[in-house]
Amino acid sequence: MPFEVTILGNNSAIPAHGRHPTSQVVQIHEHFFLVDCGEGTQMQLAKYKIRKNKFDHIFISHLHGDHYFGLIGLITSYHLMHRERPLHVHGPKGLLDIINLQLAVSNTTLYYELIFHEVKSELVNVLLETDEYSISSFPVKHRIPTHGFLFKEKIGLRKINPDKISELNFPFQIIAELKKGNDCEWEGKLLKSNEWTLPPVAPHSYAFCADTVYHEELKQYIAGCDVIYHEATFMEESSERAIITFHSTARQAAAMGKAIGVKKLLIGHFSAKYDNLLPLLAEAKEIFSETELAIEGQVFSI
Amino acid sequence: MPFEVTILGNNSAIPAHGRHPTSQVVQIHEHFFLVDCGEGTQMQLAKYKIRKNKFDHIFISHLHGDHYFGLIGLITSYHLMHRERPLHVHGPKGLLDIINLQLAVSNTTLYYELIFHEVKSELVNVLLETDEYSISSFPVKHRIPTHGFLFKEKIGLRKINPDKISELNFPFQIIAELKKGNDCEWEGKLLKSNEWTLPPVAPHSYAFCADTVYHEELKQYIAGCDVIYHEATFMEESSERAIITFHSTARQAAAMGKAIGVKKLLIGHFSAKYDNLLPLLAEAKEIFSETELAIEGQVFSI
Incomplete structure (x- = not known):
């Protein structure tokens, strides 16, 4: 998805x-x-x-x-x-x-x-x-x-175990319960969710x-994020201007991305x-390569 | 200009x-x-x-x-x-x-x-x-x-007559008066504006x-215009919609341009x-070619 x-x-x-x-x-x-x-x-x-x-x-x-x-x-x-x-x-x-x-x-x-x-x-x-x-x-x-x-x-929901798919001849409702992580009984047999399904994709x-x-x-609000967008209005050479205007530099954005440990910033x-944005990218990547x-x-x- | x-x-x-x-x-x-x-x-x-x-x-x-x-x-x-x-x-x-x-x-x-x-x-x-x-x-x-x-x-201002330009050895103020259409005296001689200058470019x-x-x-306000811009939101096929929405058709815009006798509409x-605008142009040109x-x-x- x-x-x-x-x-x-x-x-x-x-x-x-x-x-x-x-x-x-x-x-x-x-x-x-x-x-x-x-x-x-x-x-x-x-x-x-x-x-x-x-x-x-x-x-x-x-x-x-x-x-x-x-x-x-x-x-x-x-x-x-x-x-x-x-x-x-x-x-x-x-x-x-x-x-x-x-x-x-x-x-x-x-x-x-x-x-x-x-x-x-x-x-x-x-x-x-x-x-x-x-x-x-x-x-x-x-x-x-x-x-x-x-x-x-x-x-x-948990995913149906592909190794079990050929044996999966239960009613829809049973499968839905298994995908929710619930064990079920069917025709006198206990079906364990963790045998028939695999863990869901991590959110x-x-x-x-x-x-x-x-x-x-900010860190407390965005901790654990996979990807963050953080503004980088200026480069570090304009860090004073960044403070006056309440904006950030590329280096600061990178420091935030690194501190959170995101997969991508x-x-x-x-x-x-x-005009040319590559110097901003270079400045950020010095601190955090996944920018x-x-x-x-x-x-x-x- | x-x-x-x-x-x-x-x-x-x-x-x-x-x-x-x-x-x-x-x-x-x-x-x-x-x-x-x-x-x-x-x-x-x-x-x-x-x-x-x-x-x-x-x-x-x-x-x-x-x-x-x-x-x-x-x-x-x-x-x-x-x-x-x-x-x-x-x-x-x-x-x-x-x-x-x-x-x-x-x-x-x-x-x-x-x-x-x-x-x-x-x-x-x-x-x-x-x-x-x-x-x-x-x-x-x-x-x-x-x-x-x-x-x-x-x-x-009137334009200096190019045929006279080599004889034009008067002070700047005299030339300015001639360009305004005023005759002047200089060194006891009458200088007639319409001999030294040509009519100004028409506004x-x-x-x-x-x-x-x-x-x-509208005609009373824009009579005599060289160029007019007139909206043509619709084609004639949508003339009822034009009336309801207080807009015009391409044919109507052309009728206005023709009535005024503009050089360009x-x-x-x-x-x-x-998507394609050429049919609107064609509709207008049927009435007024200078569209x-x-x-x-x-x-x-x-």
Whole structure:
């Protein structure tokens, strides 16, 4: 079952060098989520052939424009497309007022229901939970209230042991119980789950750490993650500027990835001052080799 | 002296087929103006290598999102670039509230002065006037208050007669008077302006007719224009839909161009339902042969 992130935008603040403001698509199994929605996100979705109608939940990390100026366009497009399914938007206080004001001036009453969930940035919040996954937010440290998002698969069902598949002539309900890890009786015989099935695939997790200064406390929220995205607006030569603007350097992002022991670190939110991104990657890799640039259009498996 | 319009976006409502929402750059001599600012306008400026800092005046026709959702991003980019010159935004009531709310949630106080000029859509308003040109707005007929913009050159100075250039040994002030059309005395001799100079180049004009249903009254505002842009959201087969949505068909745009007797008609604001635009062009050309598609990136001389 796929668990992937697709990068739609990787630049900070001012679009530059053909790079776009922040947006990512997270796919967990058959479910698609949009994380941040900078200006031009709907065009980026079209460019990378992701149907915009796949999303029922959009998550906004904070109210700097490069993370949400594309949202109203997407909301309006859904309306013009006569969307009927409700749309859930999870974001900071204030976002709904901005949406409503822009709908009001154009006399627009949406065809669909827009359900806004205010995210309290200073807390850990479970935003969405199913049998398959959970999505929660966690605080980061930026100039204005900002939160990251944690996407976690849940432990799935045990897998049928392929060596036993030819002998598997029980009813469906029995097999379902065995896959859940429960032993069963059938025709007077005890069927042990751990003989007929193998352990489930280990669940994975992905953390989108939003815009943040390097912040030790983050570790408690993203510990155990397989993949994290951590911003790397600047290189270490601009570390003072990073502190003033509450952003991080490539080296700091790498230090976080190393401390957590992730399998893969994605860095992004690059300053417009960098045309060539390879020096940022090199700086990060000096600290943590499993770093990759969050290049637009690339799909990373979690 | 150049008088040109560059198309940045030509699609209606939903971005589609690689086409962007409405935006145009009008250049009059050395002055650049932005007309409407749909989502992604700042990226389109970069794509067509027009420096975003050239603009001191931005004109917004109405508050449907496909005409202004890119404005806040541009305003924010100017801030991040530490722009110092004031920026004038001319648009409908309500636009300033939207801008201010989005600046407030990000705790942003702009580095530069943003001067908002409320345009009363139901009136003809002179928005900007210099010795070289005037820019005014005029009412069109759409679902919400909407206005077009008229860009007019003024009559320039007379040109020195090239046959006389070798005899032109007068002081600068005398030449300036002759170019203004004034006869002068110099060293006891009468210098007649119309002997030493030729008539000025005829002034040109361009009308951007915004989003509008076909509207006879428009003619009075745009009579005598050299070039007009008139929307052609639909083809004639969707003429009922055009009326319901207060838009025009390609045939109607052509009828307007023909009635005015323009040298060139540009059609745009194409519905997302049209992938191929050539049938719209063909429909218009049946009525008025001097029609061109407002293709993104193309520059039209006025």
